[in-house]
Amino acid sequence: MSLLQVKGLGKSFGGVRAVDGIDFELAAGELLALIGPNGAGKSTTFNMVNGQLRCDSGSIxxxxxxxxxxxxxxxxxxxxxxxxxxxxxxxxxxxVENVQMALLSADHKLYSLWRPAAAHRRDDALRLLAQVGMAEQADRPCSVLAYGDVKRVELAIAMANEPKLLLMDEPTAGMAPRERNELMALTKRLVVERGLAVLFTEHSMDVVFAYADRLIVLARGRLIAQGRPAEIRDHPKVQEVYFGTGKTFEKVAAATKAAA
Structure with a gap:
């Protein structure tokens, strides 16, 4: 049975149908990429799953x-x-205090004054930081970190409630190629080790094709294709609507093979 089941999801803004009756599923231990051109409905779909937007129709x-x-x-x-x-x-x-704040919230103690926040589950916070390679920087202020390290801290924060499903909105935006690959390799390892389900949006096709187990493709609010990377790369409708000639896919496939 799938962990996440989305059926008939729809959302309109005025007279614009931003998401038009899409269906998809996501299993535990799977990394699913949600892609599409600008205005395809990716962010709207993503924010409905998260509860930031309420859908007009459908089920999550x-x-x-x-x-x-x-x-x-x-x-x-x-x-x-x-x-x-x-x-x-x-x-x-x-x-470490950033992760402790997330642990306080997970324990329903965010506003508790019964003991200093800095003492709350420090060992657990350090273990989470070790999983993302940030334990050695635990006592540094986040303000002095490189951006790639800040993204690792954010990932540790997201793991504080021991999630079953992780939603990642453009996880590699603003990152250099090496940082992108390191972050996504780390995410993939967490997916495998924890049986975590991940739904992510992403514009970098090298990231999508290197790390996603499956892809779902939206265009103008509708789901036009879903499948494994090789299936999506060769899908005529995706090439026509999303990539035009399909040359972008050819470049990504070549780069992925070269990296392997």
């Missing part, structure tokens, strides 16, 4: 439980985490 179920109508915090407590296109961390806090 996590392990059979309906998410439609729930607030983002309630969805987070059910085991759905997310990262953002622009990394969201507290720059004035240390690396």
């Amino acid at each position: 179920r996590l392990e059979g439980r309906e998410l439609v109508g729930l607030r983002p915090r309630a969805i987070w407590r059910m085991g759905v985490s997310r990262t953002f296109q622009i990394a969201e961390t507290f720059a004035s806090l240390t690396v």
Whole structure:
């Protein structure tokens, strides 16, 4: 049984149908890329799954439980985490304190004054940081980190509630090629080790084809194709609507083979 099931999802803004009755599923231990040209409905779909936008029609179920109508915090407590296109961390806090804040929230103690936040589950925070290669920088302020390291901290924060589903919005935006590959390789390892399901949007096709297990492609609010990278690369409708001649896919395929 799929972890996430999306059926008949629809959303309009005024007279514009941003998302038009799309269906897809996502299994535990799978990394699924959501791609499409600008205006395809990717962000709208992504934000409906997260609860930031309420759909006009359709169903979003996590392990059979309906998410439609729930607030983002309630969805987070059910085991759905997310990262953002622009990394969201507290720059004035240390690396470990950022993760501790997420652990406080996961433990329903965000506003508790019963003991200093800096003492809360520090060992657990350090373990999460070790998983993303940031334990040695635990006591540095986030404000002095390189951007690629900030994205790693954000990933550790997202893992604080032991998620079943991780939503990643443009995870490699603003990153150099080496940083992109390191972050996605790390994400892929977490998918395998934890049986984590990941849904991510991404404009970098080298990242998509190197790391996604499957792809779903939107155009003008409709799902036009879904399948494994090789199937999508050769899909005539995708090449026509999304890539024009399909030359972009050919370049990505060549680069992926060269990297392998």
